[in-house]
Amino acid sequence: MEIEITAEEREAIKTTVAEALEKNSYRRDRLLPILQEVQGRLGYLPREAMEQIASSLKIPEVDVYSVATFYNQFRLNPPGEHQIKVCMGTACHMAGGHIIMDSFARRLNIKEGETTPDRKFSLERVACVGCCALAPVVVVNENVEGKVRPTRVDGILMALGKEIGKKNEEEKR
Ligand code: FES
Incomplete structure (x- = not known):
């Protein structure tokens, strides 16, 4: 986008x-x-x-x-006001990290590595953040969220001010 x-x-x-x-x-x-x-x-x-x-x-x-x-040190999109980093290390991947990534991507209507057009949210993958016991892990801004289930995605986004009731443009089509 x-x-x-x-x-x-x-x-x-x-x-x-x-x-x-x-x-x-x-x-x-x-x-x-x-x-x-x-x-x-x-x-x-x-x-x-x-x-x-x-x-x-x-x-x-x-x-x-x-x-x-x-080089994955480079990012091609501006960092969002809220940065959502989904861990894709082995433990998190095995625990369903990719499903969590898909849930955020669908809800934000962006792909991994992108930023929403209003620059409020960016979504990226990270390697192991060192809390494998809590897999799957998502780092929201600087906070680690552990054992994240797809059902928690809306709650995390709502806590950051995203209006969830309003459907994404993509979902309306
Ligand atoms: S693999 Fe995700 S925290 Fe280690």
Whole structure:
């Protein structure tokens, strides 16, 4: 799902990318630190930033995109106001973590790795967070929720201010 960018954000992206490129002397072999710098400052790697980096370094956009998607330290969507991280470590996966992920995705009407258009929620997978005895685990903002069942998904979202009574646009169709 495409997230809209304001004119102000567009400007901030431009400046940030230009400074990151400058700091790394526009060197192609510095692509990774350039991406890290941009993400460190913006919180994610917007498509516009990757386009600007590609054209400034005179390399295909797909090369920048490949690096950004290869390393899971990079996120391609802005973090939501509320960040929902579903653990997909072995214990959580075995305990049905993927069902929990699907429940959040359906309810928020986004896919894993995406952010809702109003930027209120983002949904991502994480590796083991170290509380396997509580599998399946979801980290909501900084709080660990253990033994999460699909029936708890609505409650978690409602506690974060999501209106559940209102059906998703997708569900109406
Ligand atoms: S696998 Fe999820 S907490 Fe360890």
